[in-house]
Amino acid sequence: MTTITGVDVHDVRFPTAAAGDGSDSINRGDYSATYVELTTDAGVTGTGFTFTNGQGNEITCAAVRALAPSLVGVSLSADPLAFLRSLTAHPQLRWIGPEKGALHMATGAVVNAVWDARAKLAGRPMWEYLASMSTSDLLACVDFRHISDALTPSEAAAILDRGLVGLDDRLARLRDEGFPSYTTSVGWLGYPDDKVRALTKQAYADGWRAMKMKVGGPIEDDVRRAAIIRSEIGPDALLMMDANQIWGVDEAIANMARLAEFDPYWIEEPTHPDDILGHAKIQEAVSPVRVATGEVAANRVIFKQLLQADAIRVMQVDACRVAGVPEVLAELLLAAKFGVPVCPHAGGVGLCELVQHIAIFDYLRVGTSLDGRMVEYVDHLHEHFTDPVRTREGRYLLPSRPGYSSDMVPASIDRFSFPGGPEWN
Amino acid sequence: MTTITGVDVHDVRFPTAAAGDGSDSINRGDYSATYVELTTDAGVTGTGFTFTNGQGNEITCAAVRALAPSLVGVSLSADPLAFLRSLTAHPQLRWIGPEKGALHMATGAVVNAVWDARAKLAGRPMWEYLASMSTSDLLACVDFRHISDALTPSEAAAILDRGLVGLDDRLARLRDEGFPSYTTSVGWLGYPDDKVRALTKQAYADGWRAMKMKVGGPIEDDVRRAAIIRSEIGPDALLMMDANQIWGVDEAIANMARLAEFDPYWIEEPTHPDDILGHAKIQEAVSPVRVATGEVAANRVIFKQLLQADAIRVMQVDACRVAGVPEVLAELLLAAKFGVPVCPHAGGVGLCELVQHIAIFDYLRVGTSLDGRMVEYVDHLHEHFTDPVRTREGRYLLPSRPGYSSDMVPASIDRFSFPGGPEWN
Known part of the structure; x- marks a missing residue:
């Protein structure tokens, strides 16, 4: 003990x-x-x-x-x-x-x-x-x-039991292929057009076939940036868009009508993260484009409703905004019940390190499919972790060290401690 | 300036x-x-x-x-x-x-x-x-x-303009009668039955005709306590119930079926405060009992949806969980648009002092009706404020000093400061 x-x-x-x-x-x-x-x-x-x-x-x-x-x-x-x-x-x-x-x-x-x-x-x-x-x-x-009005313990048990069937085959597949992912590093709003174009070219050359851009600036700018990225990646690669909550409900619908010509795969955070009914209205209007959200969804009660209301068709759970592993587990089970794929939110500091474990476990034991599943990848700050993610041609390789890959390099903790560390002093 | x-x-x-x-x-x-x-x-x-x-x-x-x-x-x-x-x-x-x-x-x-x-x-x-x-x-x-998908600026303007009509008459009425309220001081879960009975008797004698009890313990205890209070106040006074979010959605519906015999006026916080769809399901099931919530509703987007979904028939806005006066104003306007009465949450420390202003303003300029409007009253801690609420026979009297009645007595700030004040030392 x-x-x-x-x-x-x-x-x-x-x-x-x-x-x-x-x-x-x-x-x-x-x-x-x-x-x-x-x-x-x-x-x-x-x-x-x-x-x-x-x-x-x-x-x-x-x-x-x-x-x-x-x-x-x-x-x-x-x-x-x-x-x-x-x-x-x-x-x-x-x-x-x-x-x-x-x-x-x-x-x-x-x-x-x-x-x-x-x-x-x-x-x-x-x-x-x-x-x-x-x-x-x-x-x-x-x-x-x-959440039991949407998912009972016995329904959850059935999902987890079913996940035992074929688990070894799924694991062998992941060891062979890695886990699919997409990159967000090409299209931050703060980047000028030529940087967006250069990063997109490079990401495509590196094997990425799914890329996310930020939208929510003046719509003409969003249209111009979307055109740049789509022209670089061709018609077959996936282009995701992310508005980071800036739009109102009706504004989201209007802007997505403008951006539809670039064939977005999903629109992420089209409006306020608390707005279940708003997301449902947007999802109905923009279909077949998927509505995705979750990085700032507060808890399993919000996710429950997003699923009940058919408000999202991609669930982007975050590993550490909710109450850690057990609440993430609740959310994976809810997603499986409603048949919605989970594409975890990553980036930030160490989020890729965490969510690779979630996505792999989800495939092995809960969702049991790779259809529509991708883990976000952002190429930032991995050097500060002792067990950083490893990717190959746009796919995560399975982590092998014990734990949650969350250990930070001690020298990084010291250097970047705020406000006393040397980086801030 | x-x-x-x-x-x-x-x-x-x-x-x-x-x-x-x-x-x-x-x-x-x-x-x-x-x-x-x-x-x-x-x-x-x-x-x-x-x-x-x-x-x-x-x-x-x-x-x-x-x-x-x-x-x-x-x-x-x-x-x-x-x-x-x-x-x-x-x-x-x-x-x-x-x-x-x-x-x-x-x-x-x-x-x-x-x-x-x-x-x-x-x-x-x-x-x-x-x-x-x-x-x-x-x-x-x-x-x-x-929120503009539910309330446009021009709709809000029309509400506020209409509120100018008859304002003087409404003000005269408030000066004469005070603002209706109800008391929560009789039925805290921590109180034994004899204390609940004694407090209920006293409150009734003091003129209160609307009282709130806490529920959400073992249902047999809730039933017994409800019977005590109802027997003391007779069939005509209002009895509100407050579950403080403890129930699941289906559990709330089942428990309210048990408590219906005591003719509850509303059931407050029957389930998780983020659960718009859950409140809507409960409201449909328990009608004509009103579902009430708001004291921990995070913001205007939550309130917007509670109204859009017909999930509440009493809005209990809090004065300082949301972003102060301007967000409260948004919520009063939303309530007026949807025709739902506002009965602000009070109690705590100084909340009565604040929400009296909100309720009075709402009556004067936004909701313009006293029908179903009551301000919560809890008889705690008013002595620590320089402009404490005054009540007479279960009604708030109009505050007259400049400001928001939020000034705390300096000696109270000193004595109860944590952890250094003498009360905690």
Whole structure:
């Protein structure tokens, strides 16, 4: 029995804003991590983080400190649902969520650190650790409160049991081919046209056949940039568009009518992330273009409704905005129930490292299909992780080291710590 | 032209948890305020706060500090929408919301402090300050992005213009009668049965004809407590029930079937606050009992959908969970458009002081009816405010001092400051 003995949190910020990397219609910041280290009496350190955009990272760090008393002294083999609710339904802290915003993001960081420690103790990469769990052990982690009207435990059990059939074949396929992905590195709003063209050419040459561009600037600019990218990638490669929530509902519909000539594969975050009904209206209007969202969807209750309302046809769960592995599991199960493919959100700091495990586990045990599945890939900041993602011709290769690939390089933590690290001093 | 010169924030906590005051099926805490003081070069200090439940108040305080650089040097007469978006659409901070959780609550505190300063400079209580503004000045404060599919600026203008007709008569009526309210002080879950009975008797004797009880414990306990209260107040007084989000959707429907015999006027927070579709399903099932929610509804996009989906028949907007006066104004206008009465959430620390202004303004200028309108009243902690609410026979009397009634007594701030104040030392 292993017990959590301490919680450390680091405010780590990378100065990305100046270069325009990560810039879109809403966000322009310094990619940052609220980085958590859980020490245990077994000597293993569990790590987890939530991604933020620079300013405000001190707020999520404060939220981790507020959660710490609920962690220290807890056994890693404690009842997983009771442990999860001690954080998500904390009788005082819950008020400043509930299950959303800074507090919930911090919850994601610490819950993932617990799961990282578990996988390390088991000596397995997270995807393999999860895929090898029994159906009942997996279900014991899921909080069905507030989602059981859409997915019952017995339906979830059936999905996970079915996932055992053919698992070895699917794993062999992944070992052979890697996991499909797409790149977001070509079309940030902060990039001038010639940089977009050059990056698109390069990505295509590197084997990428699915690329995402940011939209949501003046519509004429969006049209011009879409034309550049489509002309470089030809008619067969996929072009995804991402509005980062800037549009109103009717505006999204009107703008997508303008952009339809470039054959978008999906429109991501067309409007406010809380607007279930708005997404449903947009999905109906832009079909067969898919509506995709999820990177800032607060929790499983939002995802439940997006699926119930046929508001999305691609689910872009984030690994650490929600309450870590167990809430992601709930969301994968919901997606499987409704037949919607999961294409996890990545980029940021370390998100690619996390979500590769989610996508692989989803294919092996939950969704069991690669049809329409792609993991986002952004070529930033991987050098700061001890087990960085590896890609080959636009596909992720299977991670093999124990844990959730979330360990940051100690020298990077020191250098980029805010405000005291040498990078910021 | 008056400019903001400084931002102070105080972590103020009152030790209410021990007494069971404020206890319900989800929350048990120490009622607290993230209390903001904005100094100005006109000598006026604007105050605002957000209410929290104890632990976590340091997180919302950290969020106020993160917002402070966007406030200092800003003119109180700056373009109100641009100012609001500088906070709600901050290019870095927005990521840890957006428009929800700790950051948005802190935004509510600082925005209300700005409006408090404006009303003080105008020498008017907030309700009067707002009611006297022109339609165009009011509309200039509202962010219609993400709600204009449900409420256009011209529809909002028509509502506010209509609100000018008969305004003097409505004001005369309020001066004469006060504003209707109901009490929540009788039925906290932490209270034993005999205390519930005694408090109910006393409240009825004091003139209250609308009372709210907490539900969401074991259903047999809820039934027993409901029977006690109904037997004390007779068949004509209103009995509201509040589940504080604990139920799943189907569970809420089943439990309300059990509680129907006590003729509930509304069921408040029957399930998760993000669950628009769930509330709609519950509303359809429990009708004619009204579904009510709003105290933790994150923003105007959530309220918009609750109205679009006919998911609530009572809107319980909170004064400082959303982004202060301008977002509340958006929500009042949405409610008026959809014909749903607003019964603001109060209690906590200072919420009664704030929402009386909202309800009065709503009656005078937006909703223009008292039908089904009641302000929550909880008899806690008013002594810590310099302009506390006054009630007479279950009705709020009109506040008359300039500002938003949000100034806390300096000695209370000192005594209850956490962790350094004498109460906590």
